[in-house]
Amino acid sequence: MSKDIKEFVIVGGGSAGWIAGACLARLLLKTTRGGYKITLVESPEIGIIGVGEATVPSMQDLISFLNIDEADFVRATNATYKLGICFKDWNKIGGEYWHPFGELGPMIENQPLHQHWLQQKIINPQTPDLHNISICSMAARANKFQKPVKNTQSVYEWLSYAYHFDAVKGAEYLRDYGKAKGVTHIEGRVTDVKTDNDGMIEKLKLQDGREITGDFFIDCSGFVGLLIEKTLKSEFDDWTHYLPVDRAIALPTKPNGPLTPYTTSWAREAGWTWRIPLQNRVGNGYVYSSKFASDDEAMATVDKCIAGERIAEPRTIKFKAGRRREPWVKNCLSLGLASGFLEPLESTAIHLVIANIFRFFDHFPKSTNFEVLRKAFNQRGIREIEEIRDFIILHYCVSERKDTDFWRYVTTMDIPDTLGEKLDIYKGQAKILADYYDLFRPMSWISVLAGMEVIPKNSNPIINIVPPEFSINILRDVSAAIADGVAKAPSHESFLKQLTG
Numbered sequence: 001m002s003k004d005i006k007e008f009v010i011v012g013g014g015s016a017g018w019i020a021g022a023c024l025a026r027l028l029l030k031t032t033r034g035g036y037k038i039t040l041v042e043s044p045e046i047g048i049i050g051v052g053e054a055t056v057p058s059m060q061d062l063i064s065f066l067n068i069d070e071a072d073f074v075r076a077t078n079a080t081y082k083l084g085i086c087f088k089d090w091n092k093i094g095g096e097y098w099h100p101f102g103e104l105g106p107m108i109e110n111q112p113l114h115q116h117w118l119q120q121k122i123i124n125p126q127t128p129d130l131h132n133i134s135i136c137s138m139a140a141r142a143n144k145f146q147k148p149v150k151n152t153q154s155v156y157e158w159l160s161y162a163y164h165f166d167a168v169k170g171a172e173y174l175r176d177y178g179k180a181k182g183v184t185h186i187e188g189r190v191t192d193v194k195t196d197n198d199g200m201i202e203k204l205k206l207q208d209g210r211e212i213t214g215d216f217f218i219d220c221s222g223f224v225g226l227l228i229e230k231t232l233k234s235e236f237d238d239w240t241h242y243l244p245v246d247r248a249i250a251l252p253t254k255p256n257g258p259l260t261p262y263t264t265s266w267a268r269e270a271g272w273t274w275r276i277p278l279q280n281r282v283g284n285g286y287v288y289s290s291k292f293a294s295d296d297e298a299m300a301t302v303d304k305c306i307a308g309e310r311i312a313e314p315r316t317i318k319f320k321a322g323r324r325r326e327p328w329v330k331n332c333l334s335l336g337l338a339s340g341f342l343e344p345l346e347s348t349a350i351h352l353v354i355a356n357i358f359r360f361f362d363h364f365p366k367s368t369n370f371e372v373l374r375k376a377f378n379q380r381g382i383r384e385i386e387e388i389r390d391f392i393i394l395h396y397c398v399s400e401r402k403d404t405d406f407w408r409y410v411t412t413m414d415i416p417d418t419l420g421e422k423l424d425i426y427k428g429q430a431k432i433l434a435d436y437y438d439l440f441r442p443m444s445w446i447s448v449l450a451g452m453e454v455i456p457k458n459s460n461p462i463i464n465i466v467p468p469e470f471s472i473n474i475l476r477d478v479s480a481a482i483a484d485g486v487a488k489a490p491s492h493e494s495f496l497k498q499l500t501g
Contacts (some may be wrong), residue, residue, distance in 0.1 A: 009213075055350050
């Protein structure tokens with residue numbers, strides 16, 4: 001028998017749990033009129049996995065939805081701004097390219113500017129780098145930062161940004177927000193889960209004997225998948241074949257250079273290292289494949305590659321890439337690591353939590369008669385994580401590196417048909433089969449493809465209608481305007497100081 005859903009129970013805290021709690025509170029607890037109740041249960045014995053989060057621009061959507069003052073969030077979480085990622089040694093040792101946020105210039109002749117750039121690159125291999133038409137790339141390289149300026153002729157209309165912030169402080173900030181909005185916070189360890197005759201979760205039993213009932217449950221219990229896997233048996237599709245990195249060593253250091261508005265990723269022998277600058281420290285780490293490097297070898301890479309005075313002992317984190325076959329089963333939605341995990345190369349973990357809680361709101365059930373909504377949610381969520389998977393695989397599979405067993409593997413492994421089709425049509429006629437509502441839109445794909453020196457044989461047939469001289473002039477004018485705009489912008493550090501007082 002169907003019944004109305006009024007009581008939500010979230011299992012697990014951390015970034016995923018408190019994003020869910022804060023968003024549900026903002027949506028449902030504005031007044032008591034709806035009769036909703038939200039309870040979050042977390043164990044104080046289980047720590048947060050976060051190692052200093054890098055995000056993508058959807059983090060702005062979360063802050064806006066929650067009506068949070070950005071300056072307050074930046075101050076409370078030691079945050080810095082992020083304009084994109086600088087990739088070093090990924091295509092060949094000594095090489096560098098950028099994956100920026102924002103747009104690559106304006107639309108010209110009803111075509112994105114990167115298509116004009118590709119036309120010129122095919123004609124003249126000496127055409128200046130793609131990052132010259134990215135305000136985010138050029139500002140990041142200069143350690144400059146400026147907020148976007150919409151509906152003007154400014155080059156900053158094409159800018160977008162995200163944040164680097166302390167994961168623990170971020171979860172605490174959202175916890176305080178959620179509790180202030182009415183989320184009931186319970187500390188305790190879940191030891192048993194009871195279901196009814198239809199397989200719906202009915203109640204949780206805690207170690208101290210307390211019982212918590214609810215109508216709908218959200219599993220944010222991390223890799224363990226306490227509800228979605230252990231209780232409801234939703235299987236996990238393992239993507240280790242495509243994404244073989246499965247370990248991370250995280251190590252914070254004191255600041256040791258300019259406060260850069262970007263993440264840096266260096267390709268290494270069996271994976272890659274990261275550098276994420278926060279106001280008070282630098283997050284560093286090595287993401288690697290245990291198949292191609294032992295833990296001792298990985299630690300040696302950390303010792304060799306990570307600079308700066310260490311302020312904590314290194315932590316090793318184990319993970320496995322893949323997704324839950326059904327992220328929503330019965331009256332349980334899984335979020336965060338319980339739902340699936342993609343290696344952190346493109347900082348998508350928090351985005352997937354935000355995207356799925358917002359998607360859940362689009363499919364928000366009135367009652368337990370939600371089968372159509374559940375199926376639609378699962379189909380759309382699976383589509384998104386698979387698109388992101390393909391984009392991350394792209395960084396590896398098109399590389400020219402063959403210098404270690406790891407790189408020989410990732411450059412010769414089988415890839416998903418969906419990615420293979422994208423690459424084939426791009427190489428043949430410069431078309432990028434990504435939609436503008438995807439997380440990684442065509443400008444992201446072309447940034448990586450061009451950065452990895454994958455240039456198509458032929459330009460897009462539509463752009464061939466445009467005279468090459470016209471494209472040359474437009475590219476030159478946009479590059480000059482961006483250079484002028486960057487020169488006038490404040491430094492990232494001075495912008496932060498002014499923002500935070």
